[in-house]
Amino acid sequence: MRRWVVCFTDRNDRHTLLKMPEISETHISCPYCGESISILVDDSLPEQNYVEDCQVCCRPIVLDVIVDVDGDVVVSARSENE
Numbered sequence: 665m666r667r668w669v670v671c672f673t674d675r676n677d678r679h680t681l682l683k684m685p686e687i688s689e690t691h692i693s694c695p696y697c698g699e700s701i702s703i704l705v706d707d708s709l710p711e712q713n714y715v716e717d718c719q720v721c722c723r724p725i726v727l728d729v730i731v732d733v734d735g736d737v738v739v740s741a742r743s744e745n746e
């Protein structure tokens with residue numbers, strides 16, 4: 665009986681994991697104008713590096729995205745010239 669309950673719980677957890685979104689929204693400060701802008705990060709990849717234009721001043725922001733072992737997304741934003 666107890667075994668059956670454990671098995672059921674495990675299946676439930678798996679169901680929840682499958683439904684978790686892989687895109688998380690995070691906020692950064694633009695290195696040019698200092699405005700806070702929101703970006704969408706695909707946290708299924710452990711390391712990413714890409715350029716996204718600022719939503720306020722339209723200048724290219726270089727984004728370094730790292731997803732750590734706990735699944736936390738760490739984003740650092742820098743200007744293209746650095």
Ligand SMILES: [Zn+2]
Binds near residue numbers: 695697698719722723
């Ligand atoms: Zn900006």
